[in-house]
Each structure stands twice: as structure tokens, then as C-alpha cells.
Amino acid sequence: MDEKIVEQSMQLILYAGTGRSMVLEAVKKLLEDNDVVKAKAAITAAGKEIGKAHEIQTALMAAECDGEPVEKSILLIHAQDHFMNALTVRDMGLLMVQMYEKLEK
Secondary structure: OOHHHHHHHHHHHHHHHHHHHHHHHHHHHHHHHOOHHHHHHHHHHHHHHHHHHHHHHHHHHHHHHOOOOOOOOHHHHHHHHHHHHHHHHHHHHHHHHHHHHHHHO
């Protein structure tokens, strides 16, 4: 297996997983301390981690579009799953904060 793809896959998993965990923690903390501003800031920070994963994904797609062979492996597919899950959790976390904010008014 291509070592570069393994490294990129592991980084994708790391950044996406960290971002996902940060969003979930932000929503949990919101329920504990009712601080919407803090929750939004935490989700923004999580988005930066997820953004790092997005940069890796974009680099892989760009390489493939440029004709470079990108080895598809179960590990890379797993990494993509983590990334897509992190995006979904981030989006749902933002919606939850907005809903919480609206219900508090």
C-alpha cells in the first residue's frame, strides 16, 4: 500500500475525528452551561479541524484529476467516512445550537 495514502488517510481520520468530537462536546457543554456564544465558538474551532481534513481530501481529488494514480483502499474509504460523518455532525451541531437559541427566546 502506498505510504503517502496511508499517512493522508490517517490524518483525515485524525482531523475529522477531532472535529467531530469537538462539536459533540460543544453541544453537551451548551446543555450544561447554556452558553450559546461559547458553543458557537467551539463549533467554529471544530470546523477548523474538519477544514484540515477537507484540505487533505481536496489534495487527493486534485491529484487524481491531474492524472496521478490515487490508490483506493479500505483505509481511505474509512477515512472518507470519518470526514463525511464529521461534516454531518458539524452541520447538525450548528442547527442544534440555533434551535436551542430560538427556544430560549
